[in-house]
Amino acid sequence: MNNQKHLFQLPDDIHYLNCAYMSPLLKSVEDVGIEGLIRKRNPTTIRPKDFFEQAEELKENIGKLISSKATNIALVPSVSYGMASAINNLPLNNGNKAIVLEYEFPSGFYTLQKWCEKNAKNLQIIKAPESKEKRGKNWNESLLEAINADTAVVVLSSVHWTDGTKFDLEAIGKKCRENNTFFIVDGTQSVGATSIDVVTCNIDALVCASYKWLFGPYSMGFIYFSERLFGGTPLEESWVNRSNAHNFAKLTDYTDEYTLGAGRYNVGETGNFILLPMFNESIKQLLKWDVKHIEKYAENLTQPLIEFLKNSPYHIEEDTYRSKHLFGISLPENIDLENLLKELEANRIYVSVRGSSIRISTSVFNTTQDIDTLINTLKF
Structure with a gap:
């Protein structure tokens, strides 16, 4: 499955890794909604x-x-x-x-x-x-x-x-x-x-x-x-x-x-x-799209991130019990959450904070650039 970002209207200068919070709207879904509004005119x-x-x-x-x-x-x-x-x-x-x-x-x-x-x-x-x-x-x-x-x-x-x-x-x-x-x-x-x-x-x-x-x-x-x-x-x-x-x-x-x-x-x-x-x-x-392809896309996309995290002080769940599309990253003691969030914001990376961890959630609109930018930011 290829990247599907062209079907959405996400700005090119943001890295939205937060579909578990709320998905962006598909262009086709937006069009149907507008049609429904117009239909109510008559x-x-x-x-x-x-x-x-x-x-x-x-x-x-x-x-x-x-x-x-x-x-x-x-x-x-x-x-x-x-x-x-x-x-x-x-x-x-x-x-x-x-x-x-x-x-x-x-x-x-x-x-x-x-x-x-x-x-x-x-x-x-x-x-x-x-x-x-x-x-x-x-x-x-x-x-x-x-x-x-x-x-x-x-x-x-x-x-x-x-x-x-x-x-x-x-x-x-x-x-x-x-x-x-x-x-x-x-x-x-x-x-x-x-x-x-x-x-x-x-x-x-x-x-x-x-x-x-x-x-x-x-x-x-x-x-x-x-x-x-x-x-x-x-x-x-x-x-x-x-x-x-x-x-x-x-x-x-x-x-x-x-x-x-x-x-x-x-x-x-x-x-x-x-x-x-x-x-x-x-x-x-x-x-x-077929959900099987969506899941595989998320797995392939995040593989470089998973490998980086496994070989870093960060912690993630083992493969068998970790979702491909949504997972939490626990921070090492030497990294301050507030400082990391400032770095993420500066690089226009959008994630969620749950407890003392950050939650990453990816889908078909995400790109390798999104993942690369996140990896580089986590290295700070």
């Missing part, structure tokens, strides 16, 4: 079928990305919305313990914490190992050991958002299934950058925001539900999610029947005529 161009068809196409495309059927997918505005939809529909007779990782992203942690408090469940936090040696391996093992017959649910990010630590979703999903434990995953920092199969990994709910690795707009996302969560109670009772919604003349023929599968969980105003087409356009571009 509402006669918006027909009843437009409330549904684009959403169904988007679900089909998302399904291709994660190996799911379209009927298993709902459209949501945020990870917190998706987490609430999934966690609040968990059965209460399925174990007394809920598991979450230390430093989990707040959207998942707060929702699970509140569910535990409300339903008298115990919240077990799997601590990150203090030692940097084999940290990812030991963290994965601690998580797997904690899952047992008393575990109601495991909630985690597929890739830890602070440092890119990889978690073996297939092994975790297998252990969850063996113990009848529900498995809920925040895929925001991996879906679109790494391959994921919700069936192979036995995932019950996978929620993703669109504005990072999916290259979509803010306030859009999706959630996948396995069949055993189809019968839950949605956060809101949108008319669009009822079985008779397509017939505008009979909307007041009230029905208790929802649309198929996970459709009941769609956020109200699902057919957003601006954001939804933008999201669909970004997913179509991802499918065109």
